[in-house]
Amino acid sequence: MFKRVLIAEDHESTSISVRKTLEDLGIPKTEYTYYCDDAFMHIQKSLGDDQPFDLLITDLSFEEDHRKQKLSGGLALIEAIKQIQPLVKILVFSAETNPAIIDNLFKNLCINGYVRKARHDAKDLKKALENIAQYKTYLSEDLRHSLKQKNTFEFTEYDVTIISLLSQGTPQKDIPTYLLHHKIKPASLSSLEKRLGTIKDSLEFSKNEQLVAYCKDLGII
Amino acid sequence: MFKRVLIAEDHESTSISVRKTLEDLGIPKTEYTYYCDDAFMHIQKSLGDDQPFDLLITDLSFEEDHRKQKLSGGLALIEAIKQIQPLVKILVFSAETNPAIIDNLFKNLCINGYVRKARHDAKDLKKALENIAQYKTYLSEDLRHSLKQKNTFEFTEYDVTIISLLSQGTPQKDIPTYLLHHKIKPASLSSLEKRLGTIKDSLEFSKNEQLVAYCKDLGII
DNA sequence: TTTCTCTTTACGGTTTCCCGTAATAATTGA
DNA sequence: TCAATTATTACGGGAAACCGTAAAGAGAAA
Numbered sequence: 227m228f229k230r231v232l233i234a235e236d237h238e239s240t241s242i243s244v245r246k247t248l249e250d251l252g253i254p255k256t257e258y259t260y261y262c263d264d265a266f267m268h269i270q271k272s273l274g275d276d277q278p279f280d281l282l283i284t285d286l287s288f289e290e291d292h293r294k295q296k297l298s299g300g301l302a303l304i305e306a307i308k309q310i311q312p313l314v315k316i317l318v319f320s321a322e323t324n325p326a327i328i329d330n331l332f333k334n335l336c337i338n339g340y341v342r343k344a345r346h347d348a349k350d351l352k353k354a355l356e357n358i359a360q361y362k363t364y365l366s367e368d369l370r371h372s373l374k375q376k377n378t379f380e381f382t383e384y385d386v387t388i389i390s391l392l393s394q395g396t397p398q399k400d401i402p403t404y405l406l407h408h409k410i411k412p413a414s415l416s417s418l419e420k421r422l423g424t425i426k427d428s429l430e431f432s433k434n435e436q437l438v439a440y441c442k443d444l445g446i447i
Numbered sequence: 448m449f450k451r452v453l454i455a456e457d458h459e460s461t462s463i464s465v466r467k468t469l470e471d472l473g474i475p476k477t478e479y480t481y482y483c484d485d486a487f488m489h490i491q492k493s494l495g496d497d498q499p500f501d502l503l504i505t506d507l508s509f510e511e512d513h514r515k516q517k518l519s520g521g522l523a524l525i526e527a528i529k530q531i532q533p534l535v536k537i538l539v540f541s542a543e544t545n546p547a548i549i550d551n552l553f554k555n556l557c558i559n560g561y562v563r564k565a566r567h568d569a570k571d572l573k574k575a576l577e578n579i580a581q582y583k584t585y586l587s588e589d590l591r592h593s594l595k596q597k598n599t600f601e602f603t604e605y606d607v608t609i610i611s612l613l614s615q616g617t618p619q620k621d622i623p624t625y626l627l628h629h630k631i632k633p634a635s636l637s638s639l640e641k642r643l644g645t646i647k648d649s650l651e652f653s654k655n656e657q658l659v660a661y662c663k664d665l666g667i668i
Numbered sequence: 669t670t671t672c673t674c675t676t677t678a679c680g681g682t683t684t685c686c687c688g689t690a691a692t693a694a695t696t697g698a
Numbered sequence: 699t700c701a702a703t704t705a706t707t708a709c710g711g712g713a714a715a716c717c718g719t720a721a722a723g724a725g726a727a728a
Contacts, residue, residue: 236565236566237564237565237566237568238566238567238568238569238570239461239464239465239468239564239568239569239572240460240461240464240564242463242464242467242468242569243460243461243463243464243467244460246463246464246467247460247463260566289565289566291566343458343460343461344457344458344510345457345458345459345481345510345512346459347458347459347460348459348460348463349459351460392654392656392657393656393657393659393660394657394660395652395653395654395656395657396654397653397654431616432616432618433613433616433617433618434655434656435613435614435616435655435656435659436613436614436615436616438614438656438659438660438663439614439615439659439660439663439668442659442660442663442664443663447660
């Protein structure tokens with residue numbers, strides 16, 4: 227089992243519960259932080275002291291407050307930590323349900339486990355820890371099926387830009403001006419219309435409103 | 448302090464943490480449920496046994512699963528309990544931040560405290576319990592100011608219906624048919640356009656996309 | 669350079685949306 | 699009851715979005 231575990235979780239109550247779960251499993255050295263930047267510094271220091279953590283348990287979304295942070299959330303934290311300690315095990319504990327995001331965590335950031343905050347999350351957490359300790363990956367039961375199907379459209383930066391503009395009330399006809407000004411191309415209204423048409427086509431949407439709602443749900447705008 | 452407390456919270460990890468907090472405060476008899484219906488039955492039974500709870504700590508949103516529930520969430524639970532035990536103290540522990548919703552809890556359902564799930568929520572919870580025990584009401588620090596200002600547009604059920612339809616891709620021109628079919632009035636395209644115009648006007652929006660994004664953020668669609 | 673391909677832009681017709689005005693229906697108050 | 703007010707619907711002109719086609723431009727390979 228793990229010897230040294232770091233918890234990055236902004237909600238005090240959740241943090242307490244995770245600590246208790248680790249305690250129940252007999253893990254001696256757990257440390258916890260409420261901010262991503264703190265978590266990163268803990269990892270950094272542990273490497274310097276030659277007493278590295280072997281597991282990070284982290285949330286994805288961290289609320290902003292008066293303390294300004296360099297790392298904007300769990301995703302940024304994981305990316306940063308992978309730079310300095312690539313082999314540290316990572317277990318994400320979050321309420322996120324979007325398969326695309328979770329998929330990305332496993333495939334691109336190579337996390338070792340994902341537990342969704344839900345009814346039986348404490349039990350789930352224990353299972354995940356046991357699995358990861360045996361060099362397996364773990365994913366919450368209820369998410370296992372939804373992950374395989376990935377009929378999600380691959381949004382480019384360009385797409386996100388124009389859909390964001392739409393969601394902010396920019397008329398379609400005014401977007402070319404914006405794109406020109408920001409040196410984004412293609413900039414013409416025609417190209418814009420074509421791109422939006424393609425996106426909606428492949429998602430089987432008919433209206434921009436639908437697309438905006440979808441992207442809001444995905445959290446990409 | 449309280450003698451008998453019931454916790455209604457679907458997330459196991461959060462429930463554990465709340466229990467621990469109560470334990471720390473020396474509250475002996477705490478019971479917990481993961482479902483609203485169970486919570487209601489606990490209250491009901493406690494009245495029959497003449498050993499009523501004196502505090503309910505409840506979440507607002509409960510996730511649906513295989514067990515079908517009569518009570519759809521914390522709101523419904525509080526309403527139901529107020530029918531059979533009006534004087535029970537109620538502390539809501541939720542991640543909800545929308546001032547209009549929290550305002551409604553205090554003013555219409557007469558809850559005694561609201562603690563938001565956030566960074567210092569465990570400490571907050573303790574403060575709330577101490578305050579409520581002294582017959583005061585409690586609201587998390589960070590929400591105290593936001594409650595007074597309510598410059599949010601008051602969406603009617605009608606509004607939510609039509610904006611939802613838009614977000615699902617229904618063309619505006621087809622909505623009257625839907626409204627007629629569901630016996631919702633006004634049903635005419637003209638009234639629809641007028642209402643949407645009014646909403647967008649008062650929120651200073653110009654496009655439907657903007658409105659859909661806004662309502663997604665509010666979580667009302 | 670020339671040709672081929674792919675991307676981007678231009679343009680026109682049609683549909684939908686937007687918004688003002690006027691007519692009609694429902695509601696209210698005396 | 700009738701008039702006054704308000705809510706709802708009908709209609710029409712103009713703007714924006716949608717969609718297809720064709721032209722222009724960019725880049726790659728021979």
